[in-house]
Amino acid sequence: MKYCTIVLLLSFFATSFHLTQSATLQISQFGGKPNGDIAKALTSAWAQACASTSASKIVIPAGTYQMTHVFLKGPCKAPIELSVDATIKAPVKPEDVGGDEMLRIDYADALTISGKGVFDGQGSYAWKQNDCSKKFSCKLLGMNFAFNFVTNSIVRGITSKDSKHFHVNVLGCKNFTFDGFKVTAPENSANTDGIHIGRSTGVNVLNTDIGTGDDCVSLGDGSKQVLVQNVKCGPGHGISIGSLGKYKEEEPVDGITIKSCSIKGTQNGVRIKTWPSQPGTITVTNMRFEDITMDNVSNPVIIDQEYCPWNQCTKQYPSKIKISKVIIKNIKGTSATKEGIILACSSGVPCEGVEISNVDLKFNGAPAIAVCSNVKPKITGKVPPCTAPSNKKQ
Ligand SMILES: *[C@@H]1O[C@H](CO)[C@@H](O)[C@H](O)[C@H]1NC(C)=O
Numbered sequence: 001m002k003y004c005t006i007v008l009l010l011s012f013f014a015t016s017f018h019l020t021q022s023a024t025l026q027i028s029q030f031g032g033k034p035n036g037d038i039a040k041a042l043t044s045a046w047a048q049a050c051a052s053t054s055a056s057k058i059v060i061p062a063g064t065y066q067m068t069h070v071f072l073k074g075p076c077k078a079p080i081e082l083s084v085d086a087t088i089k090a091p092v093k094p095e096d097v098g099g100d101e102m103l104r105i106d107y108a109d110a111l112t113i114s115g116k117g118v119f120d121g122q123g124s125y126a127w128k129q130n131d132c133s134k135k136f137s138c139k140l141l142g143m144n145f146a147f148n149f150v151t152n153s154i155v156r157g158i159t160s161k162d163s164k165h166f167h168v169n170v171l172g173c174k175n176f177t178f179d180g181f182k183v184t185a186p187e188n189s190a191n192t193d194g195i196h197i198g199r200s201t202g203v204n205v206l207n208t209d210i211g212t213g214d215d216c217v218s219l220g221d222g223s224k225q226v227l228v229q230n231v232k233c234g235p236g237h238g239i240s241i242g243s244l245g246k247y248k249e250e251e252p253v254d255g256i257t258i259k260s261c262s263i264k265g266t267q268n269g270v271r272i273k274t275w276p277s278q279p280g281t282i283t284v285t286n287m288r289f290e291d292i293t294m295d296n297v298s299n300p301v302i303i304d305q306e307y308c309p310w311n312q313c314t315k316q317y318p319s320k321i322k323i324s325k326v327i328i329k330n331i332k333g334t335s336a337t338k339e340g341i342i343l344a345c346s347s348g349v350p351c352e353g354v355e356i357s358n359v360d361l362k363f364n365g366a367p368a369i370a371v372c373s374n375v376k377p378k379i380t381g382k383v384p385p386c387t388a389p390s391n392k393k394q
């Protein structure tokens, strides 16, 4: 009887130990060697982890590795952690990546990507080929990360460096967090947006430093319940919602909070941009821009419903995107132009429910002004009064 009890207890502990302990899969076990291409090794490690009924951890230790395109698919049977302390380099030429992204992950649940690792897109060669500023539709040259339909997951630590195109694209995800993430690329690198989020709910970008050549964080249509908090942005083009309205099939944008961020030396701080004379008719509501410090930002707070870069459209008809419930609160620091706040709302569907409180932005030592059209904001605290736009465009 005693013997039986002991055996039972032992097997009970062994089972629970097994359940809580995740199996560790070293990239070297799958043929991944320093300086070699680890695409195949990572794909094989994922296949094993994904089939496992208990949690697994795939480890890519410190060192330098190469990686062509890797496409990892879920759903998997148990949580997976991808722990990366390595520097992983993409091929220099876009055509050698053998796919669009360095790392694409679809349909994973309970995924963690962690570590001090760097994913280096080696984009400088690709940036020279970029023609997106000249063409309405241009060739996309390969991102560092794409996450599609990933749920309940987190990226903790990790640096994305010199992506050929967007650093990170988040599409169709739910409950997905970036914490302590870092993006780095030079100011003059074209279309290297930091994190682009679209058609996703519950995405958090926390404690993240982003310096790049395009938007730090950009939010496309269908972004819902997104929190961007304690993010440092610059150089770059700031934090943008949109552009929206270019296509008829877009989904609404609802519940975006940009909070406790500092933005430095960028063209824009926080911006909502929508196209005029284009078919989109979605609504944009429950926007919150709060506790933001600007340092020499050209357009610290801007709603631009006449967004029409490189004359790609006409301004003949107003934007049909309705913007409502926008809170702009506790914005301080310096503007690089005299307009600290620009609210250029649509004459077709004016902005509604815009509240501004406590704005202390200086341009050359004097208070920056607010320029407003097609909006009657509710003002509390110290805020520059709304002036009408002059005919001369900024
Ligand atoms: C969201 O994802 C995290 C993992 O990042 C998980 O711990 C948490 O339980 C998830 N929340 C919900 C509501 O599922």
Ligand SMILES: *[C@@H]1O[C@H](CO)[C@@H](O)[C@H](O)[C@H]1NC(C)=O
Pocket: 265, 296, 298, 336
């Ligand atoms: C501020 O920004 C402007 C325009 O971007 C730039 O020309 C100027 O050198 C910047 N000033 C400082 C102090 O960084």
